[in-house]
Amino acid sequence: MTDNFKHKASKNSGFTVPKGYFDSFDEELDAKIRAHSFPKSPGFNTPEGYFKNFKIESETKTPKGKLIQLRLSRFKHAAAAAIVIGFISTFYLLVPSSGSYDQLYNNISEQEIELWIDQNEIEISSSDMVAIYADDLTEATDVLESNFNEQTITSYLQESSETKIVIDEFY
């Protein structure tokens, strides 16, 4: 930098500070540090002698299996209800009583049955399900296993008066 400029500008940058700024700086900084300081302890306490008497409970108790709550789906509810009704019906038919089956059946609401199922652990096996819905499953299997060719479908549609209109609209 040229000597001329150095002389003109000198090392004084021209900046100044408010009067007494550096004298009061320490106090302001101190206050700010205190305001920014957080206690090391979070303030939580434990009951007296807690750590002294602490022992792991699982060592003193017999281990238990994990309890998994059975949440029945709507389908399972219906199946379970059918099994229960079937069971009650059988019992009712084998053991004659003064009331009729219809009376007994009508007196038990669906909600009561579902509540009873919820409160009692009832296991419904796959074979139970198949037994109850055997007819429905058979029909579904029939449809899935059938081989329909284009000709069969067209002739079916042509035979049906309701679908004929739809076909005409497409062609």
Add this chain to the structure above:
Amino acid sequence: MTDELVLIKELQHTSTKEKAFKQLVNQYKERLYWHIRKIVLVHDDTDDVLQNTFIKIYRNIDNFKNESKLFSWMYRIATNESITYINKRAKERDISVDEYHQEAVTSLADDHYFSGDYIQLVLQKAIATLPQKQQIVFNMKYFEALKYDQISEILDTSVGALKASYHHATKKIEEFIKNHTD
């Protein structure tokens, strides 16, 4: 053991920390203030940055490993705090850092705490045209008269790169002043 090592030991010991920190603040507040002021230009902003710098020093003094001089370590914190402050303010106002510097230097003429003459104002305007790191190097070398070794330790930049940076800075400043004073 040197005075600085004694001070560091006291700063890192719980029972002596408060007293040693007061001593540290007293010893360095003015030097750090002027270092920061040259970067951020406005007194109130400088005050904020200086306080933040000392708060950082207070909180992190336990992590100081004596790998550099305490003075260099504090200068580095002050420099980083100043740059962070400027970048944050520029972002808040949705302007670039260069634009921020230009606005800040333009407002100097009306700044109550700037009593520089015309040539000093032009010098500040010239510095504001430099890239941020060149500004810092120029200020540290020209105004604060720090040695290249010291600047190198503070900015973690080689002496050669600093010399080149300062050389470029002075050339640009001279050119700027030539165009604005004749």
